[in-house]
Amino acid sequence: MFERLVDHLACHGDDPAILTQDRTVTYRALADEVSARASELGTRRKLVLLETRNDLTTLVTYLAALAGHHVVLPVPDGGDHTAVIDAYRPDVIVRDGVLTHRHRGIHDLHPDLALLLSTSGSTGSPKLVRLSRFNLAANAESIATYLDIGRSDRAATTLPMSYCYGLSVIHSHLLRGAAIILTERSVVDDAFWELFRAHRGTTFAGVPHTFDLLDRIGFDDTCRSGGLPHLRYVTQAGGRLSPERVRSLADLAGATGFDFFVMYGATEATARMAYLPPRLARDHPESIGVPIPGGTFRIEPVDGMPDGTGELFYRGPNVMMGYAHGLDDLALAGDVDELRTGDIARLRGDGLYEVVGRRDRFVKLYGLRIDLQRVEAALHTDDVTAICTDGDGLLLVAAAQRPDGCDVASAAAEASGLPRAAVRVVDVDEIPRLPTGKPDYRSLRELAAERTPASDAALDLRGLFADVLQIDAGDIDPGQSFVDLGGNSLSYVAMSVRLEQELGHLPADWQRLPLRELESTQKTRRWWGTTVETSVALRAAAIVLVVGSHAELWVLWGGAHILLGVAGYNFGRFCLVPLPRATRARHLRSTIAWIAVPSIVWVAFALLVTDDYTASNLLLANKFLGPDDSMTAGRLWFVEVIVWVLVALALVCWSPLGDRMERRWPFGFAVAFLALGMALRWDVFGLGLGRAAWFTVLAFWFFAIGWAASKATTASQRLAVTAVLAIGVVGYFGNPNREALVFVGLALLIWLPAIRCPSACTVVAGLIAEASLFTYLTHYQVYPLFGEHTLAGVIAAVVVGILLTRLVTWARRWIRLRLHAPVRTAAAPARR
Template structure:
C-alpha cells in the first residue's frame, strides 16, 4: 500500500497487488531497455511510487542501484555520482533544475547514458535542453507520466521524439492502453479534441484503502480515470492540457479548491477558489485585506503561489453554482499582488505581524534587514527608498523609482568577512576585516536599536543578541564535548580579558573574542543610557550623542596604553575597539553634509591616533587608513552598482557573515585533519577559505530554514487540515 492524496486532497491508501507491481516493473524495464549491467542512481525516496518503481524495474532485470545518501546540492555529489558507476539517473523536474544550477548538465559522468523525468510537468524548453544534452552524449532523455494509482507509470515519450514533441507525455507503456472520454462518457477520437485521460492496464491499483477493513477487499476497478484533461495528436502522442477535478498540485501538495473555499469562509471571507499547478487564484467579493496571507497559510504553500482578485459579484450558472470558467478570465485582467506579509511574518517569527507594521516598528536588526532586502529584491526587482519606514501595506503597493545595486553596508560586510577568512588562513596583509565588522556593528545597532534605548526597553535591545549567543553556545558545547571540560572563561564571555589561554582549554580559540566584545559593548551601551538625560540626548540629538560616545571611547582607548595585557591581547578588549563601534554610530546619525564632514574628520583623527598608539608600524597605518576609506564609503556612498548576480552573492555572504566568522576555522583545524587531507599549501589555503565560507553559508541556511519552517509550524498547524504531503504521481 502506498499513500496518495487521491481526488479530494485527503490522504488515501492505494492498494497495489503483486501482479500490478510486477507488471509495472516489467513495462518500465522494457521501454527503458534496462540491462543486467545497468546501475541506477537513486536520489528519490522509496516511499514514493517513482522511487520504488526505479528499484523494482532494475531488480526485475538483475541490474544494480546506487542509493545516494546526500542531496544533489550537497558538496561532492557530482564526484560521488561518478564514483558510483551509475548508468542512469531518475529525478523530478526540480532535481534537473538543481543539476543545471550546479553545471552538471555539462559535466555528467561519462557512464550516464539515460536520464528519466517524472513527478510533474517539466517545461518544454527544459525538456528540449536535456534532450539535446543527452543526444550529444548519444544517450536518452525519457519523459514519463504516471500516478500512484497505476503503481507509478502510465505513459512515456520515446526519447527520439523529445526534441520535436517536448510538451507531450507520449504513449501508453507496454501492456497499457490510453483513451480520452468526454464529460458525457463518450469516446473522444478526433485529434486535438480534449477529454479526460483514461488508463487501463495490469498495473492499475485494486482500489483505495481508508480503513483496515478495506485491505481485505479484492480488485474493484479495471480502468483509471486520471482526472487529467488531455488531447491526442494524429501520431498517437498524448498531451496534458489541464485537470478536470478542482485540485492543484503545488510544491508537493494537493490542494482542494473546495476545501480552501470552505476554510476561507470560516475565516469570514466570501471567496471563490480555482487554480492550476503553479498558482491558486482567490476571487473575493468583499475586502481583500489579508486574504493572500490567510490562503497561503491555510493551503500550506508560499504566498508567491497565491493570486487575489476583486470580484463584487461572482458569475453563476442558472443552477446558482459559481461559474469558474468565467472567473478564470479575471486572471488576464488583474495583476499579481505583492504579498509581503508572510515574508515579514516569517522573518520576525514568533512575533505577531500585521499589514500596518514596518521594519522599523518591528525593531528589525541588521540580519533581518539583509534577509528582507534579499526577498524583496528577488520578488520585486528592487525596493523603494526609505522602505524601512513604510508599512507592509504601503510596500505592497509602492511604485516609483527603485533602488538598484547593493547598499554599501552590505557590500562592506561581505568584503570584511572575506578579509577575515583570508587573513586567518594565509596571513596575507588583508588588514581590517574584523575592525570593519565592529564599525558595522555600531552602525547597525544605531540604526535598528535606537528606539529600544530611547524607550528604555532593555529586553528588546538585547533580543537580537540571541541570534549570536545561540550558535555561539552550540560551538562552545562542541568544544566542551571534545575537550572533556567546559571553557568557563568563554562561557562567561570574559576570556578576551586575558585571564587564561586556549591551551588550558578554559577558553575558546582567540578568534571568538568578537562575540565577547559584542556582548560586552551591548551591556556597556545599556549602562550608558540607563540614565534618563543620556536617553533624552539620544532621542533629541542623536548625532551629538554619537560624538559623546566617540569621545568616551577615545578616552578608554588610553587604558591599554597604560595597562596593556600580555602578548598583545589588549586588541581583543572593549577599550581597544569601542571607538570603532562609536564611529559606526556617528556614521548612522550623520544626516547633513556638515555632520558627515565632521564624522569623516573625527574618523581621520581617531584612526590616526589608533595607528600611532598601536605601534606606529606600516601594517597598522595600512589597516586604519583602509578603515578611513570604509568610513568615507559608508558616509557618502549609498549604493554600489553591480550586476544582479554580484548583488545576490554579496547579500548571501553578508547575511551569513556571523556564521562564517563563527565556523570558518573548523574547516582547516578540524574537518580537514579528520578527513586526512594533506595538500600543498596553496591548495590547503583554497580549500580552507572556500570550505569555511561554504560551511558558514550552509549553517546560516539551516538556521534560517529552522526559523522559517519549524517556528511558524509550531505556531500554526492549520495547513495540514487542508493538504497532505503528496507522493508526486506524474
C-alpha cells in the first residue's frame, strides 16, 4: 500500500473512502486529490511537518506526503512546536492546509524513513520515533487481519492523527478498502453520533478517557436499545483500562452483538504489539492478550521479581528503526531488532500475557505518555524543588520550594502537555524520601489522598459549581459537566454569568464540558466587554417586555412567546442531554418541580391575600378547568403551558421508544414535534379553538421552535427552522409588530449563540434572566401597588423578582448547610 499509495487508492474505484458531514469521497476521487497534493509537495524528498486535524485537507496532505516518499512529522494542531522545528528544521510546514516552504536541501533522509512520531504526547520533546514504510505496512496488515477489517467497515476518527493509535485506524482501514468517517467531534456530541449513524458506522477506537466519556452519555443504554445497529467492533488502547470496566464492556458487547478488543502497543512498535481476543475479555480482563500476527514476546528476568515475571521485550516487523534526537539521526538506518517495552509482565499458564507494572518512569494520562523525569526537570529549571508521580488519573507534584508568584500547577501542565485540572500540587516542607535518600513516590500519593491543595485551581470552579447547583463540592467529580451534575434551565443563567466572569469568556457548549476541561480553559480578559448567551439576553429582555406591557408602560406584546421559545431551547440543551434515561428523567422531574412548586406556593399566598386567582390556578389548570371568563384567567397561562408541555414530553422521553428515537435522531425528533405544533397552529385537526389558542398549550409550536433550534447543528437545519418560524408567525397574532418582535427574538436564538456587551450589562441581564420566573409570578401583584407611577411599578416588579430569587437561593444554601452540619457529641464538645 505505502509503496504505490495512489494506485492502491485508485484500485478501489468508486467505493466510499472518506465520509464527512457534507461529503462522500470515493477512493478514485481521493486518489486524484492525493495525487494533486503530492504534485504541490514536489518530487524532491522533504521533511514535512504537518499540523493535524481530523479533516479532509489534513488527511489528503498526509497521504500525499507518503505517496511522494516524503517524511511526515505529524503534530497536534495549534500547539507550540518550536522545539521540534528548531531541532529538525522541516522543509515544509503545513498549517491550516497551507504549505510553507522553509529550508531546502539540508536533509539527508534515509530511503526507508517515512514517519516521525513523538513518544511523549504533546510535551514538545524533540525525541521522535523513526518509522519506515515497512513498519507502517506490516502493522496495518497485522491490525487489519486480527480485526478482520472488510470493505463494508466504516471507522470514525475519535483520536487525533498526530497519535499513532489514530493513524493506525486510518492505515488499517484504507489498506482494506474500508471507509473513514472523518470528524473532529467528540463522542459526547450528539452530532458525532448523528454522523456515525448516518454513515452506518461500524467501529471506533478509544483510550480510557474515551470510555469515561461514553459512561457519561449513556453508551450502554444506547447499545442495549439498538441505537447503534451497525456497530461491529470497538477497540481500546492508549493506557490501562480497569479490569472491571473491561469486563463490563465485554458483557455489553456480548449482549448487543459487537466485539470489544483490548489492545496493547507503543509508538515504537508503530502502534500495536498485542490484543486480547474478544471471547477472552470477559474472563481475563487484566490481560493484554497475545502478540499480534507477525510479532513475538519474550520476558527477561529482573532482579527481585518472581520467576516468570520480568521485563517485556517485543520483536516484529513493526518495530521502529530507532529514535531521533536531532537532524543527523534522520539519515540513520534501522538499528532496533527488538523493542524493550519497559513494562514488567508475566506469561500466564493460559498463554496470555499480563503487564503488572512499569520499569521506567513513563506514565499514560489522558492518552498521553508523560515522561515524569522531564516534567521534574522542567520544574527544576523554573527553580521549583519538586518530584512527580501519578495517582487517581492525575499528575501529582510535591513542591517544597518555589519562586514567589510561581504557579506550579500551570508549569507542570505546560511541561507535561496535560490540562491544568489534571495536575494536583501538594505543598510540603521537604521532599518525601526513602531511607536510601531516593524520592518516596508512595508517600506523595498518600499525601495527595489526604490533602486538598489550596493552590489547585480545580477548587475554584468546583466551589462555583457547588454554590450555583447547591451541592457539596466534595461530591463533584472533575469528569462531570454542568448537565451531569443536574444543571438545568433554571440554574444555567447564574452559572453562565458567573463562569463568564471567572473565565472571561464562555467556551462553546460549556454546559456539557467536563469540569476539568473548563478549568484548563485559558482565562481571558477583554477590555471591550464580555459575552452573554443570547438565550440569557432574550430571557431578560422578554420578561421586562412582559411586565412593562402588562403595566401599560408600553405596548410591546410577544415577550411571553419569546420566553416559550427560550424554554424549548433550554429543554433541548439541559433535559435531552446524552445521559442515561433514568438521569434524564430525574433532570426533567427536577425542572418541572422548580417551576411548578414556586408557582403553586405563590398562587396559594395570593389566594389568601387577594381575589386574583381561583382554585384551578392553584392546580395550574385554569385553561383546562376554567373559569375562562374571569379577569385573571389568563394571567398564569405561560406557566401552565410550560409545566404541562414538560410533563407530556417527560412521559414521551421517559419511554424506551421515545428515548431511543430522540438519541438516534435528536434533530429529527424535535422537528417531528415541531410539525405537530404547526399542525395545531393551523388547526389541521379541526379543533376550532380560534384566537384563544394563543394562550393555551396549542402555543406549543413556539416551544418546539426553540427545541429544534437547540438540536440544529448545520446551517441548512437552522435555515429550515427559521423558515418554519417565518411561516408560523406570519398572521398568527394579527398584529405585524408583535409578529416581527417574536420573529426577530427567536431568529436570534437560532443563529446567534452569544452577544458581546459591556460587563455591567452582562451582570444585569443575568440577574433579570435568573429571576424571570419569580418576576412573572409576582408582577401582577406588585406593579398595581404603584398606581399611575407605571415606571416605578415595573422597576419594583423586576426588583421583587430578583430579591425573591436571591432569597430562595439563600434558603436552599442555608438548608443544605444545616443538613450537612457536623453533629456535636459529649465526646467532642464545641470549641469556644
